[in-house]
Amino acid sequence: MITQKILVVDDEEDVCRSVTKILTRRGFTVDAALSAEDAVKRINDTSFDLVITDLMMPKTDGLELLKIIRDHYPELNVIMITGYASIDSAVKAVKLGAAGYLPKPFTPEELMTVTRKALEGQRNTPKTPATEARQMPDDLLDVDMPFSAREVEKCTSRAYVDALTHSDVPLAKKVADKEFCHTGKRMCVRLVKEKRECSPACPIEKKEKERVGKTMSRPFTLTHDLIDADLPFSISEMEKATGPEYLSCLDRSDIPRAALYGRDATAQHSVLVVDDEPVVCHSVRRILAKKSCAVDEAFDVDTVLQKMRLNAYDLVILDLKMPKRSGLEVLESIRQQYPTVPVVMISGYASIKDAIAATRLGASDFIPKPFTPEELLKVTAEVLAA
Numbered sequence: 001m002i003t004q005k006i007l008v009v010d011d012e013e014d015v016c017r018s019v020t021k022i023l024t025r026r027g028f029t030v031d032a033a034l035s036a037e038d039a040v041k042r043i044n045d046t047s048f049d050l051v052i053t054d055l056m057m058p059k060t061d062g063l064e065l066l067k068i069i070r071d072h073y074p075e076l077n078v079i080m081i082t083g084y085a086s087i088d089s090a091v092k093a094v095k096l097g098a099a100g101y102l103p104k105p106f107t108p109e110e111l112m113t114v115t116r117k118a119l120e121g122q123r124n125t126p127k128t129p130a131t132e133a134r135q136m137p138d139d140l141l142d143v144d145m146p147f148s149a150r151e152v153e154k155c156t157s158r159a160y161v162d163a164l165t166h167s168d169v170p171l172a173k174k175v176a177d178k179e180f181c182h183t184g185k186r187m188c189v190r191l192v193k194e195k196r197e198c199s200p201a202c203p204i205e206k207k208e209k210e211r212v213g214k215t216m217s218r219p220f221t222l223t224h225d226l227i228d229a230d231l232p233f234s235i236s237e238m239e240k241a242t243g244p245e246y247l248s249c250l251d252r253s254d255i256p257r258a259a260l261y262g263r264d265a266t267a268q269h270s271v272l273v274v275d276d277e278p279v280v281c282h283s284v285r286r287i288l289a290k291k292s293c294a295v296d297e298a299f300d301v302d303t304v305l306q307k308m309r310l311n312a313y314d315l316v317i318l319d320l321k322m323p324k325r326s327g328l329e330v331l332e333s334i335r336q337q338y339p340t341v342p343v344v345m346i347s348g349y350a351s352i353k354d355a356i357a358a359t360r361l362g363a364s365d366f367i368p369k370p371f372t373p374e375e376l377l378k379v380t381a382e383v384l385a386a
Contacts, residue, residue: 080093271294364386
């Protein structure tokens with residue numbers, strides 16, 4: 001027999017009555033309060049197993065009530081309900097310890113599901129968040145393009161599907177047909193267009209040989225302006241083309257490396273941006289570079305932990321949708337191996353459910369794409385200052 005007692009807190013009497021009615025029919029004992037102040041008094045006088053509170057209330061709102069309960073009654077679980085659901089409020093509620101977050105309007109079944117999980121001491125985070133509800137159908141175009149290839153093909157064509165780039169924004173690109181040319185020993189577009197192989201020689205191969213011949217015939221004179229014995233390039237010429245910062249980053253090696261090029265030596269923070277879209281990484285780097293952040297980039301999840309082993313980062317900005325493994329799986333690995341490094345999740349397919357799952361796994365914040373420079377800078381500053 002159900003003996004749990006639940007307190008419903010909402011400044012709208014109709015909502016209190018509706019929730020009370022649903023829970024009472026399921027056998028729960030329900031009390032109601034029309035304000036946070038009244039709720040605190042009732043909690044002081046009576047023992048409750050669960051509090052269901054509205055987010056937006058006069059004077060003291062739901063988040064403030066949640067803080068009070070967490071500070072003084074840490075064993076008491078709280079479910080947040082709201083008619084103004086957002087990723088931002090969901091993340092804040094979960095960070096403060098909410099056991100559930102339920103947007104209005106909700107069905108009796110939805111309310112009961114969240115209530116039972118909260119009473120059982122469970123959180124609305126799947127045991128394996130990277131796999132729960134993320135089992136992609138075999139015909140999805142890509143992790144960043146969750147569209148059925150079959151459905152897209154019905155509306156367009158097979159050629160269109162094959163020509164789609166894997167991006168947060170589906171983009172059709174023209175793919176030229178090529179066939180292998182035995183004369184030039186390469187894939188050749190001309191062979192497809194003219195329906196014949198070039199004879200007696202491949203014009204492309206001929207041009208390449210002429211270009212190499214001209215390069216090899218140029219006289220080379222050693223000067224005292226060389227960068228290094230292993231780098232026979234003129235310092236003055238290189239500086240004209242790149243700048244002194246580039247030269248200062250060159251290693252004395254057969255292979256010049258400029259891994260530090262573009263970084264501010266006076267940067268106060270080091271940030272790793274992880275996204276399979278280079279344009280996103282570059283955009284974040286440009287934005288944060290203006291605020292004294294040295295930004296490193298990773299386009300593949302396999303390189304993330306490798307980079308973190310080699311470098312000390314103050315912050316990781318991680319995309320939710322990644323090939324091979326999801327951002328949530330990478331987040332779990334980072335939290336296990338580098339628990340002190342804060343992680344901000346970003347996503348072009350943001351949802352409250354994903355934001356809650358990421359926050360429960362330890363993400364410091366969650367930003368939907370597209371975001372403005374101001375939004376990114378605000379979240380970054382708050383996380384780095386914490």
